[in-house]
Amino acid sequence: xxxxxxxxxxxxxxxxxxxxxxxxxxxxxxxxxxxxxxxxxxxxxxxxxxxxxxxxxxxxxxxxxxxxxxxxxxxxxxxxxxxxxxxxxxxxxxxxxxxxxxxxxxxxxxxxxxxxxxxxxxxxxxxxxxxxxxxxxxxxxxxxxxxxxxxxxxxxxxxxxxxx
Numbered sequence: 782x783x784x785x786x787x788x789x790x791x792x793x794x795x796x797x798x799x800x801x802x803x804x805x806x807x808x809x810x811x812x813x814x815x816x817x818x819x820x821x822x823x824x825x826x827x828x829x830x831x832x833x834x835x836x837x838x839x840x841x842x843x844x845x846x847x848x849x850x851x852x853x854x855x856x857x858x859x860x861x862x863x864x865x866x867x868x869x870x871x872x873x874x875x876x877x878x879x880x881x882x883x884x885x886x887x888x889x890x891x892x893x894x895x896x897x898x899x900x901x902x903x904x905x906x907x908x909x910x911x912x913x914x915x916x917x918x919x920x921x922x923x924x925x926x927x928x929x930x931x932x933x934x935x936x937x938x939x940x941x942x943x944x945x
Contacts, residue, residue: 821845825929839908897939
């Protein structure tokens with residue numbers, strides 16, 4: 782009889798311990814992020830005029846982080862654009878940079894340059910940068926675009942009133 786009551790007591794304790802686990806804790810897990818904590822910071826810089834020979838340059842800086850892991854592939858397009866006064870912004874120069882196996886938080890500086898054709902009129906210019914980040918399966922994981930200056934374009938002495 783003593784053995785039976787000890788066995789019943791042990792069984793009751795086991796059942797009590799299992800019943801004490803909240804239902805919300807059993808089987809709930811937070812989903813893992815799709816591609817770690819991937820994010821990119823972009824800084825499109827105001828275009829600048831360079832002399833000797835006279836040319837216009839748009840620059841950008843990109844820093845991507847991936848929870849400390851390497852990033853499979855980053856493609857950066859840097860555009861130099863001007864506003865002709867009649868239509869929308871027109872691209873006058875493009876530079877594409879592709880980097881593979883980039884360490885997280887690596888600073889990537891890109892630029893695009895266009896020679897000044899003719900006069901020295903003040904025209905409105907801006908730099909635009911677009912970044913694409915891919916994983917090892919060539920799936921697009923992030924696309925981000927930034928333009929500078931953000932509020933308005935900058936007048937730079939380059940080109941003619943007719944454009945490029």
